[in-house]
Amino acid sequence: MTPSAPVALPPASVEGEPRGALAACAAFARHSAAILAVEVRKMLRDPTDLFTRAVQPLLWLLVFGQVFTRTRAIPTGPLSYIEFMAPGVLAQSVLFTAIFYGIGVIWERDLGVVHKLLASPASRTSLVFGKAMAAGIRTVSQAVIIVLLAVIMGVRVRFDPMSLIGVVCAVMLGGALFSTFSLVIACIVKTRDRFMGIGQLLTMPLFFASNAIYPLEMMPRWLRAVAQYNPLTYLVEALRALMVQGGASSAGLPADFAVLMLVFIAFVLLAARLFPGLVR
Amino acid sequence: MRATTSVTTDAPVVRTIALTRRFGSLLAVDALDLTIAAGTIFGLLGSNGAGKTTVIRMLTTLLPPTSGTAEVAGYDIVRDAARVRRHIGYVPQLLSADGALTGYENLLLSARLYDVPRAEQKPRITEALAFMGLDAAAHTLVRTYSGGMVRRLEVAQATLHHPTVLFLDEPTIGLDPIARRAVWERLKQSRQQFAMTMLITTHDMEEAEVLCDSLAIMHSGRIAALGTPAALKGQLGPHATLDDVFVKAAGGSIDQGGGYRDTVRTRSTTARLG
Numbered sequence: 324m325t326p327s328a329p330v331a332l333p334p335a336s337v338e339g340e341p342r343g344a345l346a347a348c349a350a351f352a353r354h355s356a357a358i359l360a361v362e363v364r365k366m367l368r369d370p371t372d373l374f375t376r377a378v379q380p381l382l383w384l385l386v387f388g389q390v391f392t393r394t395r396a397i398p399t400g401p402l403s404y405i406e407f408m409a410p411g412v413l414a415q416s417v418l419f420t421a422i423f424y425g426i427g428v429i430w431e432r433d434l435g436v437v438h439k440l441l442a443s444p445a446s447r448t449s450l451v452f453g454k455a456m457a458a459g460i461r462t463v464s465q466a467v468i469i470v471l472l473a474v475i476m477g478v479r480v481r482f483d484p485m486s487l488i489g490v491v492c493a494v495m496l497g498g499a500l501f502s503t504f505s506l507v508i509a510c511i512v513k514t515r516d517r518f519m520g521i522g523q524l525l526t527m528p529l530f531f532a533s534n535a536i537y538p539l540e541m542m543p544r545w546l547r548a549v550a551q552y553n554p555l556t557y558l559v560e561a562l563r564a565l566m567v568q569g570g571a572s573s574a575g576l577p578a579d580f581a582v583l584m585l586v587f588i589a590f591v592l593l594a595a596r597l598f599p600g601l602v603r
Numbered sequence: 604m605r606a607t608t609s610v611t612t613d614a615p616v617v618r619t620i621a622l623t624r625r626f627g628s629l630l631a632v633d634a635l636d637l638t639i640a641a642g643t644i645f646g647l648l649g650s651n652g653a654g655k656t657t658v659i660r661m662l663t664t665l666l667p668p669t670s671g672t673a674e675v676a677g678y679d680i681v682r683d684a685a686r687v688r689r690h691i692g693y694v695p696q697l698l699s700a701d702g703a704l705t706g707y708e709n710l711l712l713s714a715r716l717y718d719v720p721r722a723e724q725k726p727r728i729t730e731a732l733a734f735m736g737l738d739a740a741a742h743t744l745v746r747t748y749s750g751g752m753v754r755r756l757e758v759a760q761a762t763l764h765h766p767t768v769l770f771l772d773e774p775t776i777g778l779d780p781i782a783r784r785a786v787w788e789r790l791k792q793s794r795q796q797f798a799m800t801m802l803i804t805t806h807d808m809e810e811a812e813v814l815c816d817s818l819a820i821m822h823s824g825r826i827a828a829l830g831t832p833a834a835l836k837g838q839l840g841p842h843a844t845l846d847d848v849f850v851k852a853a854g855g856s857i858d859q860g861g862g863y864r865d866t867v868r869t870r871s872t873t874a875r876l877g
């Protein structure tokens with residue numbers, strides 16, 4: 324015994340530590356669910372913005388949609404122009420909502436809420452994933468509103484349950500994907516002012532470099548190349564096939580979902596890496 | 604059983620080894636060597652900008668050290684950060700409960716993220732709310748709480764999962780004397796029941812004296828004085844107060860460093876709470 328040099332304490336027991344892959348998955352699910360639950364609760368507490376967000380898509384459909392349906396300037400195959408653009412407008416509204424998700428996280432960082440999350444045993448991936456799921460759920464209200472608007476405006480919407488479920492899944496995946504992208508940006512720029520600038524800078528190019536309101540075939544070659552790397556294009560394709568009678572996806576639905584899923588997973592892993600940097 | 608209870612109280616639960624943090628050219632924490640024995644309440648004092656919060660942010664794994672390292676509950680804060688996080692609780696200097704949730708929901712979130720067993724979540728939350736005098740406000744939004752209520756809620760949150768080590772950054776700032784005492788009681792009770800070790804920063808000399816077993820006074824990122832409150836006073840003479848000890852160790856002048864950032868943050872937090 325050397326009382327002058329205290330012996331380091333043996334590691335505290337690791338009773339709470341997940342052992343094995345299964346336990347790790349269970350912990351991941353529990354922690355994500357905890358985050359998801361509080362985010363959804365906050366959302367339900369203040370549902371006004373769920374409806375104010377429907378205004379912009381309404382304008383797009385009413386003004387842009389009706390004008391271009393009349394001019395018939397855009398070749399849209401078997402679909403009328405409004406049928407062609409309705410899924411695009413839904414995808415756009417998902418993008419525009421999700422892309423500003425990061426600003427809320429920066430706000431939470433300024434309040435110290437993020438510090439506490441990051442000092443907890445929940446893995447960073449589970450925190451990011453829980454937030455992404457909440458952002459995904461957020462977009463479902465937009466899907467409901469825009470599908471109803473589309474019906475009113477004469478779009479022949481597919482009403483079989485599988486298609487409706489497909490629309491909801493696609494929209495949630497898109498919302499989760501772009502909100503996680505937004506979180507990545509938040510972790511890089513770190514301040515609200517810079518984020519607003521970047522967010523505004525990104526949304527329009529993402530929107531216009533996609534097939535949301537005109538077909539890929541109409542684009543100049545360089546833009547088409549860009550659009551083919553834009554996840555929004557795959558969301559629009561999937562929604563066009565799922566939402567509208569006679570609509571089809573050029574790559575096929577499984578391919579669209581696979582692309583969205585892979586990009587989403589990549590963003591989650593990237594955001595989980597960058598998230599701790601937000602509080603440094 | 605937790606391993607800590609079977610170990611002699613002399614063994615350190617926190618040990619920093621030349622722990623250093625720079626911000627650009629500023630040396631915020633300068634090769635700090637510190638040990639905290641199991642079951643003690645250790646007070647970290649020092650003027651604004653001395654580096655207290657930076658030490659806590661490194662020990663809670665939120666901020667990587669520039670050099671050096673530390674062990675918390677037996678795990679290295681750099682190599683084993685995820686394990687460290689399973690054994691700590693943290694009350695940040697900022698008021699950081701989620702204002703858009705109720706007190707109960709904040710506690711439930713903590714319980715779930717910190718893996719409190721499901722069956723124990725509710726009883727522990729109820730007990731914590733009652734102990735902190737928040738049962739009446741349990742189901743109102745934290746946005747409407749006073750600053751002192753938020754602070755008490757945060758202490759309740761941080762002790763819910765019975766961590767091995769609890770880090771508290773100015774936990775009683777802005778509390779009225781009764782609320783302050785409630786927090787002290789809670790901390791003492793937690794130590795007694797669960798052999799918790801605590802590192803607490805404070806500018807309140809009474810708190811340092813009443814609550815802490817051991818004190819370190821930091822100045823410009825280094826330890827300027829270390830010992831029990833009684834020993835520190837004893838070194839200065841029979842009638843010395845802790846204030847005297849502090850003034851001597853902290854150099855007696857207003858520190859140039861820091862302060863501003865935290866002041867801004869504290870202000871904006873106050874604004875948030877109306």
Ligand SMILES: Nc1ncnc2c1ncn2[C@@H]1O[C@H](COP(=O)(O)OP(=O)(O)OP(=O)(O)O)[C@@H](O)[C@H]1O
Pocket residue numbers: 603626629631649650651652653654655656657658696860861862864865
């Ligand atoms: N993220 C940061 N970037 C740059 N400088 C920082 C950062 N965080 C802290 N500092 C600086 O490091 C020094 C120590 O700050 P710290 O917050 O640790 O002080 P403190 O002892 O907690 O002070 P207080 O009593 O005011 O809370 C200060 O000079 C501060 O300005």
Ligand SMILES: [Mg+2]
Pocket residue numbers: 655656657696772865
């Ligand atoms: Mg501080």
